[in-house]
Each structure stands twice: as structure tokens, then as C-alpha cells.
Amino acid sequence: MAIEQLSQLRNARRIVIKIGSALLVERGRPRADWLATLADEIAELRKTSEVIVVSSGAIALGAAKLGLARGGRGSLADAQASASVGQVALARLWADAFEPHDITAAQMLVTLGDLEDRRRYLNAAATLGRLLEMGVVPVVNENDSVATEEIRFGDNDRLAARVAQAAGAEAVVLLSDVDGLYDRDPREPGATLVERVDGVTPDIIAMAGDGSSSGLGSGGMIAKLQAARIAERAGIALAIVNGTQERPLARALDQGIGTLFVPQGAEGARKAWLSGRLSPAGVLTVDEGCVAALQGGASLLAAGLTEVEGEFQRGDLVAIFGPRGERLGQGLVEYASSECRLILGLREEGQAEKLGYAPRAAVVHRDHMVRE
Template sequence: MAISELAEMRAARRLVVKVGSALLVEKGEPRDRWLTALVGEIADLRETGTEIVIVSSGAIALGAARLRLPQGGRANLADAQAAASVGQVELARLWSEALGGRGITAAQMLVTLGDLEDRRRYLNASATLARLIEAGAVPVVNENDSVATEEIRFGDNDRLAARVAQAAGADAVILLSDVDGLYDRDPRIEGARRIERVEGVTPEVMAMASDASSSGLGSGGMIAKLQAARIAERAGIALAIIDGRRERPMGRALETGDGTLFLPQRNEGARKAWLGGRIAPVGVLVADAGCARALAESASLLAAGLTEVEGEFARGDLVAIHGPKGERLGQGLVEYSAAECRAILGLRAEEQAEKLGYAPRAAVVHRDHMVRE
């Protein structure tokens, strides 16, 4: 469905609700009363026909309290993994009991970055979500922080929520947070103004963000939320940031319009939306000005327009594509290894065979395997 106002979120066919750590956990203890009220809202939405997927933070905060770890379990990677291992049990229990109190079956899904970056594993996750929803359960998804490392993890549940929304075929995402939306500057500065609606996350919009999390519990600040909005808008999914600190926060925000709504900008095919939502490119290809202009007109990336290759990668890996001034142009699946890209840098098709020892491919990154900013 088309969503152009916050109030229309309540009519979404399928909705992803992300709950931040600071909302669910206070001083190491779950906020049971708040959670019960939120589950009441979820139950009400389900009764009107909306299917719900929950993305819940809180495992590290809960586990750190049980293990009495410093800095909320985030002093180092080992502490975070240990805290997540203990806290995930408690988190699953909280949701199971809260949803069960309204006659709803909770289903736990722990995912890693690789589960949603790899196409086959992404489709497996999508199928699992679909079957759980079909069976009447509410999936409760979290990143598997007990095994994730700093190099291969989402690191925040905002972007995870947007990726889960893609995989679940959702219409909308609500990010319940300890902030009430996007401001045109740091909201602590006098005169800061909340932005009610955003039509496209542009560089100017990104410049409004701070990466600070006011609670100190979560790992995703406003930058992560805007990155989540970019993932969602590419897939035709509306996303809202609303203040989750009050009881029954969704109802309040949808009635008053308090929050920031990011409108979907395009609805690319399922594979391109997945490709555009991937967040871990392993290399960078830098294009010259002429090539950058051609890419803007939906051309493929050719070796003749390449000026620089950064990183090490193999054929089929995800690479970012930058312009001559360092601006990000897009990303795609590369047809050559990094060494081969360096060998044919700036060469035209007729010159590439001699360097490669075989007939060159049609493009370094074909337009069918590329998404643009």
C-alpha cells in the first residue's frame, strides 16, 4: 500500500517494529509494564489485519547486567559476545511471555550480517519469515551478537530492521527510539526543528544526523537510522522514527503525527532492492568524470573509465563505485578480481585481452548487477 502520512502506518499489510535497548531495558532490568503496553498495541494491530515482525535489541544490556560486566557489556568484543549469549535467553523469554499473554506465539530468529548479505541465505531467511507469519506467529528478530565480530556485523538494529523488512516483504518500518525523529541539527541546540517528512535521504539530510545514542545502551544513532531509511526507501518501504519512551508509543505517534516519516522513493525489483540494501562492500572502484556521467544514465561500468581500485576482492563480490571527487555513485557485483581490475585499468576493450590473456567480459560491473545512489 502507498503510505504518505504517519497515520497510514496502522493500515499497513505487514509492519516491522524495531525496539531499541534503552526502551526495553532500564538499569539492567526489563521494563515489563512498558513492554506489556506495547504488546497490547501489537495485538490491536493484528486484530485489524496487520501482520507484525519485531526486531528487538536488548540482549547485550540484559546479559551485561546478569554478568555484572562493565560499560553495559560493550567494553570489548568478548564481553559483548558473552553478554549477548546470556541476554538472548532472557530477551526471548520476555517476548514469549509478553506476546503469549495476548495469545500470540513468539518465534525467535537470530541472524548475522552474512545471512542477509548472501543471496541464498537471504532467500532462506525470507522463506522462514513468510512461513512463520503464515502460521500466525510473530517473529522476533535480533542480530546474533554472540558470534558476530566487529568486521562482519550490522552493529545496529536500525539497518537490520530495514533489511528484515525487505526480506519479509513489509510495507512499513517503525523505529521505536529514545528520540522523536530527525532534527535539522542537534536537537539540544536552541531552534532545532524536527523534520516531519523526508522525501529521499540526500547528502543534505545525512548532514543533519548525529551518530550519538543518547542512552548509552544502544549502538545505533541517527546516522544508522538514516542508513536504514535509505535501505527501506529503495525497496518501496516507508519508514518512521518515533519516540518510544511513552507507554503505547505507536498509537500516540500515529494519532498526533509526532515523528519523522521517510517516504519510499522507488520500488526496484526484489534482487536489486536486496543488492542496494547490502552494507558491506569489500572494495572500491573509482570512475572518471565521463564514466560517472554514463553511470547516471544507466550505463555499465567499463574498464576504460576506471582510474583507481581499492581493496582486495574476487569476481562476484560486492564493490562500491565512487566518482572522481570521492562521491558514492552506487554499488554492484564485480566481474573481475581486484588484480584483474588493476591490470585493465583505463584500457579499452581491444586492449584488455592482451593484459588478461582471454577475451574480456562485457563490463567490470554490468548495469544489471548494479544499483545507483
């Protein structure tokens, strides 16, 4: 569905909501009442949408518990120690907030490599999909206890956009301490809220000032614009709205207060790099029945496989061809080449016997495939 205005975010099939440290933690203590209200809103939103939460706050919570200065960000070692302690508190906080709604929360800690490396990306995507399928709300955070400056997202705004890509979400909502993007510093007289952005251009970036006013977070408006760029290229709508208000989601969606970045990509950044930026490690040839299924939007199943060429591992890129040598597309394969040869042409019941374990949903899942 096309999302052209904030109110339409309620219709998103799957949505990612990002909450920053400054909203969740005040003077080292969780804002439990505010979180309870937000949990009410998320519970209401789940009647129409699947929801993933990207939550900051572990370092701030851990630093308060350990009595570390500068919110635990005085050194990398302090931040890692704070995150290790704070992750326990953060997970408990979300579990308690959702408990009155009979919603199960799951903690999912990721590093940059988990969403950049193709095999680990597939694992993360599969975990998110399975949790949502079971009605669980994944609460995702960067694993700051092991991340270093060289291998980290650096802020949860960009992480939220990457998680949305992996999860196949249609929308991202970044809860901020301002109403959205302004044409200049919002503290300046005459500053005007930009309600809609059709493409993050240099002119749009020039409107933003870097840094976080709270001192707790690691992002700022620049980071949010970088997240918006990631999202828009993936065909995902992204909104920046004010999280400091009472019932922030209702205020933004019902009253239209915020900034909506309209999707720009038809297929998305994930499928763009799948289709043009990687060299396939192997070739899968399929029969006529599979050709018709793929053209209808289905995943590639082992039953339709007729030939496997090349040596590859799970998560590698493979090209897909039809029986007459016509190129159908390419995607990330769920099995190694040796396993693909074992289950060639087999239906699900025969695959388990050959593999020695329950087969996966597909050889190449439609979410990880681009078609010609």
C-alpha cells in the first residue's frame, strides 16, 4: 500500500517504532508511566499491524546502576559495561510494560555485522519473521556490550531503518524530542515544520543540525535523515514524530503532526543490491511449474529445482533460470549447494529424509529474491 500521509501509517502491515534513550530514561530512571502509555498505543496498533520496537536505553540504565559518569559514555569500556548491565533492565522494562496487554516481548540484540553480512542477515530476518508470526513483539537494540566504534550502527535511528528492511516492514516511526524536521533550527523564530519530504536531498540535509539535545542519545536529526534515506530507497515510509507528548502515536497520526518521508524506491535498497551489485555464486534451474509460481510472486521451492550449478553456502547470491535458459532473477539461497543437490525436485516430506532435519520454508524465499 502507498503511504502518502501520516494517518495511513495505521494501515501498514508491519511497522517499526524506535524509541530513544531520552524518552525512555530520565536521570537514570525509567519513565515507567510514559512507557505504559506507549505500550497501550502499541497494543492498539497491533490490532491492524505487526509491530517491532527498536529501543535505546541500555547504556543509560546501566550507567545509573553502576554510578558511571557521563551517562556511561565516558569511554568505550564504560559504555560496554553499562550496556551489559542495562540490557537486563531494558528487557525487563519492556516485558513489564506489555504484560497487562498479554503481549510477549522478545529481546533481540544485533551488531552491524548481523545486518550487513548476508548469512547473518538471513538469520536475523528469519528470527524477526518467526517472532511476529507467533504474535511476539521483538524489542531490538544494538549490542553495545560488544560493539566498537568501527563495527557499530552508532545510533538506533539507522538501526531501525535496517531492521525495517530485514523484516520487510512498510513503515518506520522515529519518536523524537521535536515534532519533526524543521526548515531551520526549531528554536529559531519562524521555523516551520516540514510535513512531507519526497526524497532526502542536499537541501533537506542542510535543514538539519547535528547532535542530540538530551546528551543521552547518540543520534540527532542528521542521523534521522540518514535513516530516512535508507528507508526511502527500500520503499519504506519513515516518520519523525514527537515522542515527548502524551499518547505520541495518536497525536501524530490523528492530527498529522510530524514529518513523513515518502518512499522513493519501487523495490527497495535490499532488492537493488541483490539485483545489481553482487556476483552470483551459483545457478539454480527450475521447471515450468516453478517458473509460473515465481512469476506469481511465490518463493522458489525444492520441488521445482531441476539443476544446481556452482559451489555456494547458505546466504550466498544465486541466479535463477528457467528450463529454456531464460534468466528469471536472483536471490539469497537458504541452503548450501550440496544440500540443494540432495533435495533437488523433492517435496517437503522427502526433503527431511535427505537432509536429516526439518526443511526450511524455501530454497530462495520471495522476500530475498528479485525477478527480471
